[in-house]
């Protein structure tokens with residue numbers, strides 16, 4: 001007989017902060033602003049907002065409901081909901097196991113840049129080839145990854161209320177304060193380049209928010225919609241078991257649909273603020289061309305150059321920025337680890353300590369392989385979507401572009417068609433709460449979401 005008691009978040013705020021901590025991560029900071037600037041500014045933002053309150057809302061409320069209803073981890077919840085659906089749970093548990101190692105590697109890069117700016121040597125980080133030199137080194141990225149992984153492990157070892165919730169309660173408000181300070185700063189800067197052109201942060205803001213007229217073609221709206229959907233899906237941390245795990249720790253008397261609304265506002269708000277923080281700064285110091293860098297290039301190559309151009313204050317801004325990114329990344333990594341740990345605990349009746357150590361060691365070994373993918377095991381391979389990839393990109397592609405849409409489609413079919421939408425509706429309204437977007441939810445989960453997810457999947461496979 002398994003007599004361990006399932007712990008829970010202390011209440012609504014604790015739950016929302018932990019879930020928002022998961023949702024707000026590297027995706028909000030380095031991918032959202034870049035996509036928004038590339039896809040015609042305002043157009044992307046409008047489409048993203050519409051998708052967030054329809055598509056994103058549906059997936060998020062479904063997963064949290066599954067978690068709270070079954071009080072089980074992702075690995076075991078699907079099988080408990082419906083006999084024969086266990087394989088979907090296995091898949092939902094494999095995704096975070098795949099993401100954890102490379103998320104920690106990137107977390108390690110953030111630790112490195114934080115330390116560089118903290119010790120006042122930000123200038124170093126702007127030298128040509130600095131970033132490549134760092135990630136191709138055989139020891140330093142591994143050491144940094146270990147620091148990041150240990151931090152995550154310590155939080156998860158603390159448990160749901162005393163570890164994850166407590167950590168999120170401290171970190172999330174700090175993150176919000178930092179991002180607001182840097183955004184305001186970013187809007188007040190101006191810079192004169194060699195040719196004498198003056199560019200200001202406010203002009204950069206216009207590029208972010210005002211739709212570029214040339215972007216309003218059918219073709220462009222379609223591709224922007226696909227981009228926004230992919231981004232939203234990743235940003236809300238759905239389809240990888242996390243929201244099921246967190247939902248399983250949610251108290252029965254918490255208003256579920258209200259909490260989901262709050263998580264959405266948090267995640268979208270931080271993404272928009274990240275845009276306000278990054279785009280004006282990059283535009284002011286590097287012009288429109290500077291805005292073409294994406295992902296790691298934007299964060300680890302372009303932004304350090306921007307900070308250093310700010311003069312003396314640059315080291316401080318850089319330090320605050322990377323501290324903020326580190327906060328965003330750790331709360332996300334904690335949630336990835338917890339999805340796996342809760343699965344091990346439920347499936348194998350393990351103690352939290354053992355489950356955390358086992359997954360920590362798996363992540364460590366795979367993380368080392370990812371680091372060595374930039375030196376000892378270096379190769380270049382072309383993915384079906386056209387990108388050139390190393391170990392990290394392959395793990396990212398398989399988990400995000402292939403497995404996650406499959407898990408999400410499976411979840412929509414299970415809830416929309418096999419079990420029926422009342423499974424979620426009943427859970428959301430079980431204390432007599434109102435389910436504000438109920439009609440929308442039913443149409444989305446049965447028809448629209450699976451079709452959209454399918455389109456995302458075949459796009460990833462390079463079909464169009």
Ligand code: PHE
Pocket residue numbers: 022023024025026027028099234235236237240242332333335336
């Ligand atoms: N949602 C996080 C973001 O926007 C990313 C994430 C991925 C979090 C995987 C947890 C797990 O960056």
